[in-house]
Amino acid sequence: MTPDARSLAPLVLFTLTSLGAYAAGVGVGGLRRSALRAATWDMLEALGLGVVFLLCNLAVGTVLALGVRGMTHHFVSIYVLSDVTVPILSLVQALVFRCWRERSR
């Protein structure tokens, strides 16, 4: 198997388990097929909200790092903002915010 083919392995897994979840949802869970499109829109909206939170986190982090540099003799690297936890935590913020909005209706 070539490296390029190996790199597609996660996508194959994603497809297989998604098809399994679809079959289980319709067959066992009694979920409506017609609601899947709306669910996909909701997912995209949550993802978009995650991007907004990510941009906010990066902007605030940059201002804080440059502020600390400017006002003290302590050096804070901008590279701390490139940590993989930042987008994950931003997505968590988005999901909580979205659920909160839904529960408030």
Next chain:
Amino acid sequence: MRGAGLGLRILGFAALLGFVLAAFTPVPNRLNAWMAGSAQLEAADAIIVLGRGGADADGVLTNRSLRRVLHGIELYRRALAPLLVLSGSGDETRARADLARGLGVPTAAIRQVAAAHTTREEGEQISLLLLPHGLRRILLVSDPIDMQRARIVMEHVGFTVLSAPTAATGPSVPEGRLALLRDISTEMAGLGYYRLTGW
């Protein structure tokens, strides 16, 4: 609120598309090669190995720092310059100098610059070290994505720069490609900041 929802969906779709392109296609690798430009491996007055990521608490160099210093040592062994200048944090330059000596670079050929936090500070420190001695033509060792900004900084402080990027393409696994795209985004932001502040 309805308009905001549509905007968020478009943003979410763009993010998802970007994720798929970054993880499962060679787009980040192409960007990486584009940012590196062409290597100019010619004779110079000094080889400059810029810092990157420092060293871990146990004194072991980070992956990128190690790649850079190994490339610098290789260029020295090809006799492209008589001096190997190692920059970065204190721990990083010490570990790099130890490695260079261990791989046969004479102590007299090694210079350490250990007081810099940013590329701009590195440029200033290295210029103070080399330019008074008329050493102006440098082989600059950096990652492909850093090369453009590093080159601007070094030319700004007075050097004639020959690029010697560490690699051309980058990783071929999804996780590595995503990390590469993140680093490219960070670097583009840094380049924009340097431009805005007059460098």
